[in-house]
Amino acid sequence: MDLEAARERLIVALDVPDLPRALSAAESLADHVGMLKIGLELFVGEGPKVVREIRERHPTLGIFLDLKLHDIPNTMAGAIRSARSSGANLITVHAGSGVDHLRACVDAAEDALGILAVTVLTSQDANACKEAGHSRSTEELVAMRAICAREAGCRGVVSSAHEVSKVASVAPGLMLITPGIRPAGSATGDQKRVMTPAEAIAAGSTHLVIGRPIMKAPDPAAAADAIVREIAEAQVNHDRS
């Protein structure tokens, strides 16, 4: 796979608290990654103008609004309608409430925005799922939610790379987005179910979400470039196998 195609698969989590820091990170990463992910910290702090400002400065860069919406279908649909004109390409919603909630979001998006269904957070391990009252294994839970996502017409599914091959088998044809990625040697932080970029691509991920290993690197653009090279190489090996 060429480096340009590999770059499209790298999504950087712009986990910073304010607009100036977001714009400065976007400026240094724009030519090195495919998409920027705007999460709750930045969106709650700055509102939709952060999406508009990045969109204006970097028109070809993908913008992924990671708001992980979770509410009654009517309220979720309203939030999706509000986000539709923001300039974002993708938005996340929790898949745990079932297919009706997801369908309400897909309908409200009217193809202007791709809906991504978050299955089980990568910070939750088997024990955390049990504590939350789930009797099924994490993999079963992820698979059930991925099936709902496909049925509802979601664009993609967010899961840990540990479940991605299962997701690919039950929900083929969707974007398979995996956070919880750690290049060899970097700190795990609060993520519990992690893989390296090469392992995640080998497992079948189509897109990787990476935050701290890039954002906190001494040279974020160079860290992104190294990951892009790893993705390209892993994809070639994956296609060969």
Ligand code: C5P
């Ligand atoms: O810094 P790190 O690479 O752990 O960042 C991962 C990003 O992916 C964070 O912005 C986090 O909110 C997000 N995320 C996640 N697990 C999910 C969905 C999103 O870690 N299941």
